[in-house]
Amino acid sequence: MDALASLTRDLVSIPSHDDESTAGEYIASWLRDHTDARVTRDDHGNVIARKGQGDDSLALVGHHDVVPPDETQVDADSEYIVEEREDRLYGRGAADMKGCVAAAMLAFRDADPAGELVFASFVGEEQGGVGCQAAIEDGFAPDYAVVGEGSTGYSAPGTTDVAVAHKGRRGSTIVAEGAAAHASEPEAGANAIYRATDAVDVVRDLDFPETSVLGHEMSGSVAITEIDGGSAWNVIPERCEVTVDERTVPGERAPLDRVEAIEGVTWRVDQDLPPMACGDADFADAVLDAATAAQAATPEHVVKPHATDAGWLAQAGTDCVIVGAAEPGEAHTADESVSLAVIERCRDIYEDVSESWPSE
Numbered sequence: 001m002d003a004l005a006s007l008t009r010d011l012v013s014i015p016s017h018d019d020e021s022t023a024g025e026y027i028a029s030w031l032r033d034h035t036d037a038r039v040t041r042d043d044h045g046n047v048i049a050r051k052g053q054g055d056d057s058l059a060l061v062g063h064h065d066v067v068p069p070d071e072t073q074v075d076a077d078s079e080y081i082v083e084e085r086e087d088r089l090y091g092r093g094a095a096d097m098k099g100c101v102a103a104a105m106l107a108f109r110d111a112d113p114a115g116e117l118v119f120a121s122f123v124g125e126e127q128g129g130v131g132c133q134a135a136i137e138d139g140f141a142p143d144y145a146v147v148g149e150g151s152t153g154y155s156a157p158g159t160t161d162v163a164v165a166h167k168g169r170r171g172s173t174i175v176a177e178g179a180a181a182h183a184s185e186p187e188a189g190a191n192a193i194y195r196a197t198d199a200v201d202v203v204r205d206l207d208f209p210e211t212s213v214l215g216h217e218m219s220g221s222v223a224i225t226e227i228d229g230g231s232a233w234n235v236i237p238e239r240c241e242v243t244v245d246e247r248t249v250p251g252e253r254a255p256l257d258r259v260e261a262i263e264g265v266t267w268r269v270d271q272d273l274p275p276m277a278c279g280d281a282d283f284a285d286a287v288l289d290a291a292t293a294a295q296a297a298t299p300e301h302v303v304k305p306h307a308t309d310a311g312w313l314a315q316a317g318t319d320c321v322i323v324g325a326a327e328p329g330e331a332h333t334a335d336e337s338v339s340l341a342v343i344e345r346c347r348d349i350y351e352d353v354s355e356s357w358p359s360e
Helices: 003-012 021-034 094-110 130-137 192-204 256-261 281-293 309-315 340-356
Strands: 038-041 047-051 057-063 083-085 088-090 116-122 144-147 162-166 168-177 210-213 216-219 221-229 239-248 265-273 301-304 319-322 337-339
Touching: 003 021, 003 088, 003 094, 003 340, 021 038, 021 047, 021 094, 021 116, 057 094, 057 130, 057 309, 057 340, 088 094, 094 116, 094 337, 094 340, 116 130, 130 309, 144 309, 144 340, 162 216, 162 281, 168 192, 168 256, 192 221, 192 239, 192 256, 192 265, 216 301, 256 265, 281 319, 281 340, 309 319, 337 340
Parallel strands: 057 116, 057 144, 144 319, 162 301
Antiparallel strands: 038 047, 047 116, 083 088, 088 337, 162 319, 168 239, 168 265, 210 216, 221 239
């Protein structure tokens, strides 16, 4: 078994949905054993390694936590099942994203970097990027980053593209409060459901946020996804809550606070995962050149529909792109898998970029 396939198998076999510590220790130990880099495992569990010197730094970024496995992905002893079939490796975390963590580890080991090269594997990405946020708060601030989330199969099946932007996600709750009364005397109370539905009408009339990133149009969305109100069939409801899912784009947000013009209605933000936009066209082009050299297909700059740790990094000032082996619809599934040939391709891209960027 070749080194990358073997390393990927080892990483995927380590359970890391409840506790990432074993996977983090494996990565840190491997880097200490196979490189002369400065390797740290911070108080949060993130693994960060550095080598090379230069005024600008480039980071290869991933995460080693995973979502809980399907029952078919664990054995009787609750160990992860890892299988190889037809040049694909199957198992929880293979696509999202331990295959590309392994590719980044080998690229980091082998590259003769053009500047300072950083390897980072974060915890808590699946919980909203808590590990990446903590690292940023502690001073993690590379100038550039290639994030190994999925970018394969966007422009064409099997093609590993370069994502220059992705949407974020803002989840929020509209709370409508009224006054309870017997349903036979509705005028004696104030119907919170009526106030909530007035707020829903406001949301339905909002325009979706739009922007453009390096010539690519991006459109967000706003949708009501849940509604919960009332206590009994014969009671005028005194409270109703409405959940809003908003997919955000760089620099734009829907004006959801307009619902607060309705009597008894308030609005709160429960989660705000930032979008990402690469602000350096030369960097985006350099990574696209590396992706082109690594495959027979012709990759493109693309945008992704969902949030990653690249959003937190971009918000903190890092110019990011995303290059990874996972294909749309592969992550978090019961038969999650990754192409071994494509993670090898990603390794080549990471190494090429590490040796050519920052450019002189």
